[in-house]
Amino acid sequence: MREALRATSLLLLGLAGAARALQPIILADTNRDGQIDLIGDSDTVGRETWSEERGALFLANIGDSGRRCSSLIHANVSSDSRESKNDLDQCHDASGTEQRNPKYLAPLATLPLISVSDSASGSVTVLGDAASKNVRIFQKVGCDWRFVSSNHTFSADELRSGLSLGIDARDVRRPGVWDGRAQVQFSVRDGADKAQDVVALRVAPILTHHHLQSATEIVVGAPRQPGPQQTFVKEMGDISRSSGIQKPLRIITGTDVWVQDHFEFGYMSIPGPSGPKTLRVVIRAAKPDQAGEVAFSEFRSDTVGAVQFLPQEEGEDVGKDATGNLEAVPPYEHQGNSYPVGRTIMGSRYGSRPLIAEFLDAQEAQPMVNVDTSWLYIGHVDEFMQFLPAPSERGWVMAVHDPVQALEILQKAQSEGHGGVKAVSRPVMPDDKLGTHGNGPLPNLTINALLDLPDFARVQQYVGRQIAKNVESVKREIGLADSEILYIPGLFYNETMEGKRTYQPIKVFPDVDKEDESLTAYETSFQVFAIYPSTVNGVLFSPTHYVAPNPWGPVIDGKDILKEATLAGYAASNLTVTFMDDWYSFHLGLGEIHCGSNAFRECTAKWW
Helix, strand or coil: CHHHHHHHHHHHHHHHHHHHCCCCCEEECCCCCCCCCCCCCCCCCCCCCCCCCCCEEECECCECHHHHHHHHHHHCCCCCCHHHHHCHHHCCCCCCCCCCCHHHCEEEEECCCCCCCCCCEEEEEEECHHHHHHEEEEEEECCEEEECCCCCCECHHHHHHCCEEEEEECCCCECCCECCEEEEEEEEEECCEEEEEEEEEEECCCEECCCCCCEEEEEEECCCCCCHHHHHHHHHHHHHHHCCCCCCCEEECCCCCCCCCCEEEEEEEECCECECEEEEEEEECCCCCHHHHHHHHCCCCCCEEEECCCCCCCCCCCHHHCHHHEEEECCEEECCEEECCCEEEEEEECCECCCHHHHHHHCCCCCCEEEECCCECCCCHHHCEEEEECCCCCCEEEEEEEHHHHHHHHHHHHHHHHCCCECCCCCCCHHHCCCCCCCCCCCCCEHHHHHCCCCHHHHHHHHHHHHHHHHHHHHHHHCCCHHHEEEEECCEECCECCECCCCCCCCCCCCHHHHHHHCCCCCCCCCEEECCCCCCCCEEEECCEEEEECCCCCEECCEEHHHHHHHHHHHHHCCEEEEECCCCCCHHHCCCCCCCEEEEECCCCCCC
């Protein structure tokens, strides 16, 4: 009997000790369902590690509520110092320790420790130097969010109740700085007992838009004088409304009209209780010119942030970093790999990738497809390639220019006796403002004269080979079939129809066997641009409505033969194609309507 009582006493003591043993638990949305499971174990198992398939996510809280930071840029608009421009991304909602935008906090919670003594205390810290500099923790107290410093101590009463916490980041994933990973440690001390628990999270990547995401707002630059640019803005507003875009056309100041080249619209998103929680992010082009500052001065708000990744040295070649050279391949699967938010695609020049590619690679979400644009004078992928929705199993097609097809169209017209027809059918329009703003007279060439330009046919064949090499590269990388590629007629040349411009260097047209070698350096690369408005360089307003520059080709029997061939090329996409004049507004500046516009798009789809 005595031995039985002794055994019972020892058992009770053991159970009491177990009840007092510290077992702190900190939880996040590890299973990515938008909320923390405080009852079951769906967020408990594996919470200490993060993988692409499982692990909590949080946001960089880099909006600008009340436009506090943006107003400072406007106040210092006269500052030309490189240092001040490099610091534009240092002021935002997560600057300092105040919680200015709590809707972008991701939840954290600790389970109640009901058995701790009154002397117990706890702390929550972010492990690692890189993460601790870039991550903020807040405690929900009533209606307020209070910053939790690394030396903050929680009381025994708070530990017994369980902590309601939030987490955000001061910055995004950056190459060589921080990969966005964070481990949050919950430590508790009760007398001589100490224990810790850890939960792993990662800041969400910045994603770029693709064309299966519908446009929600179109952006253009404000015209600087009456004339063609003013007409372009009006027509863009009309098309935006008729395409069903709810927000009115957004006209921005503080930059030039080439708004596609200075910034790219993107976003970050994480799971939320009612669907994805999304912060839009404007990605400044990796160029130090002032035009890109509008990413910070014009767009930021409590729902829009901005980032930049600028060259470290003056004089670096940043032309290829214009965001007209940044497009996106829509979602697809290939060879066992899935790309649920698609992939970025950019043109490299002379074997060198754009600087921004390093930043985009660090997001680890949209692996970049590389093409070569050394043969283009401007060098942007949007000059010859586009991805558009289509009624197919894949859901999209790739459209590329075909200069040989376009050449054959003109040669056929010539052979049928139409060589004397004007090569350009555009009429003079009231707002052309000829003789002002650099607007010279329209070309007066005939089809015969155009085809007789030096090496004109050879140039088309040269460009055809360069495009074909890029198409084959993309086909291998993505797994596209020939039937998923639209070939749209388009002609290129190393001079405009009006003649050579003073800024164009004289370069020797290479023999076929010397082409690859010549394209390894700027000094030797033979470069071209669209001689007619590029109908690939257009704007997708809706899943069924594409607006292309009007090519203004020769009119034979009452029909523009280039326009008709363009419509036939796009027919397989099932898109309604509308043509817009941009001859003086953009084409003569070696760009088109895509170069002069930008678009916010839907960003509600899950990427995780």
